Amino acid sequence: MTKHIPHDLALEAINAGVAKAKELKQRSSLSIVDGGGHLVAFVRVDDAAFGTIEIAHNKAFTAAALRAPSGHWMETVQPGASLFGMERAASRPLVVFGGGLPVYDGDVVIGGVGVSGGPIEADEAIAHAIADVLNR
Structure with missing residues (x-):
């Protein structure tokens, strides 16, 4: 049976992300989703722009849904490239830019993380x- 992301581990991971955001002096939103793209944990660091909320969640969703870092797709969606327009093809x-990472149980993607703000x-x-905590 595939592992899920338990809430206590998700909160630990969010706290690790907040610590890193503070270290880097970034006002960011941090999101963790499960394998179906449903929100497991989220935080908006003090004074992060509200526009970062959806972007962080969508980065996490993208990483989980496509089973790859969100930035993996940037070159392939440009005009004339093989997947041009893909970022608008889903519901x-x-x-397609960096900040989203898949979360694994072995070789199986069980979720994603997304960060936006910096x-x-x-x-x-x-x-x-965040992912380092979830993937251990």
Whole structure:
């Protein structure tokens, strides 16, 4: 049976992400979803822009739904590329820039994390801090 993301571990992971966001001085939103893309845990760090809420959640959804980091798709969705327009093909927005990572149980994706609020490098560093807790 595939593992799920228990709420106590999700909260521990969110706290690790908040610590990383504070270390990097980023006002970000952090989201964790399960394998079906449903919200498991979320926090909006003090003074994060409200627009970051949906972007963080959509990055987490994208990583879980497509079983790859959200930024993996950037080149392939550009005009003339093989998956041009893919980010608009689903019933909910897919995010194709960095900050979303899948969560694994072995080789099986059981969820995703998403971070929005800073430059891509900061979003990815915070997402890794969250995913490292969930993937151990």
